[in-house]
Amino acid sequence: MSSFAGKVALVTGGASGIGAAVSRELGAKGACVVVTDINLDGAQGVVDEIIAAGGTAAALRQDIAVEADSKAAVEFAVATYGQLDLAVNNAGIGGGIAPIAQASTDDWRRTIDINLNGVFYGLRYQLEHMMTRGSGSVVNVSSILGTNGQANSAAYVSAKHAVVGLTKTAALEVSPHGIRVNAVGPGYINTPLLENAPQEMLDGLVGLHPAGRLGNAEEVAAIIVFLLSDEASFVTGSYHLVDGGYSAR
Numbered sequence: 417m418s419s420f421a422g423k424v425a426l427v428t429g430g431a432s433g434i435g436a437a438v439s440r441e442l443g444a445k446g447a448c449v450v451v452t453d454i455n456l457d458g459a460q461g462v463v464d465e466i467i468a469a470g471g472t473a474a475a476l477r478q479d480i481a482v483e484a485d486s487k488a489a490v491e492f493a494v495a496t497y498g499q500l501d502l503a504v505n506n507a508g509i510g511g512g513i514a515p516i517a518q519a520s521t522d523d524w525r526r527t528i529d530i531n532l533n534g535v536f537y538g539l540r541y542q543l544e545h546m547m548t549r550g551s552g553s554v555v556n557v558s559s560i561l562g563t564n565g566q567a568n569s570a571a572y573v574s575a576k577h578a579v580v581g582l583t584k585t586a587a588l589e590v591s592p593h594g595i596r597v598n599a600v601g602p603g604y605i606n607t608p609l610l611e612n613a614p615q616e617m618l619d620g621l622v623g624l625h626p627a628g629r630l631g632n633a634e635e636v637a638a639i640i641v642f643l644l645s646d647e648a649s650f651v652t653g654s655y656h657l658v659d660g661g662y663s664a665r
């Protein structure tokens with residue numbers, strides 16, 4: 417795969433799991449990486465790793481549910497490295513686990529605020545900047561639950577479905593400006609996101625993946641980095657599953 421030398425990337429939720437794996441891979445391939453997270457210490461830890469490995473990176477605290485933070489993140493990338501070429505809207509939460517009939521409205525709002533509105537705020541300012549440059553590539557992290565339902569996770573499933581629609585719409589709007597926008601749909605991946613899932617749910621998850629195991633963050637990062645790269649120059653508006661066969665069943 418071609419190098420990302422000279423490219424500037426922004427990864428939200430880069431302190432942990434999939435976002436950390438994407439940040440490390442982009443750093444290793446020569447991009448200047450802005451690693452953002454609500455957990456600044458965690459983001460700084462990933463930045464330190466990238467720099468120790470010979471790369472270039474900077475950390476920024478960003479709450480993606482706050483629109484002003486998303487604007488500031490793009491401004492930070494431009495002020496620090498001169499431009500923004502690549503963005504990964506990855507930060508997200510698992511949301512509460514409850515049937516709709518017992519669900520908390522506060523949890524619904526919080527999950528939609530982060531997992532859907534947060535992606536919209538990101539795109540809003542990333543695309544505005546990229547359109548001034550006439551190039552760019554963005555990947556939004558949805559989920560297998562961007563096409564499948566799952567009992568007891570209505571807010572998460574709804575947000576992840578919406579991210580797929582948002583991705584397609586964004587791609588249609590910015591394709592004439594030389595910008596690509598894609599989504600990935602990971603199956604269940606071994607990251608801290610699953611820490612709060614009930615044990616009976618975790619026990620059943622492996623069996624849902626024909627691969628016979630959960631995925632790891634690096635396996636998702638590999639697809640995201642490919643979609644960001646020039647090798648994917650004819651790929652836009654698509655939703656790419658990385659799910660060990662989950663959706664083929």
Ligand code: NAI
Nearest residue numbers: 429431432433434454479480507508559604605607608609
């Ligand atoms: P993770 O919990 O390891 O990492 C998520 C990161 O997002 C954390 O560093 C967290 O601090 C950050 N974050 C949370 N709320 C934030 C906010 N409001 N603003 C900024 N940062 C915030 O989780 P993981 O698994 O790496 O998740 C990354 C993405 O992948 C999420 O969008 C998740 O929904 C998605 N995904 C994860 C799957 C899994 O099984 N782990 C499956 C399918 C999708």
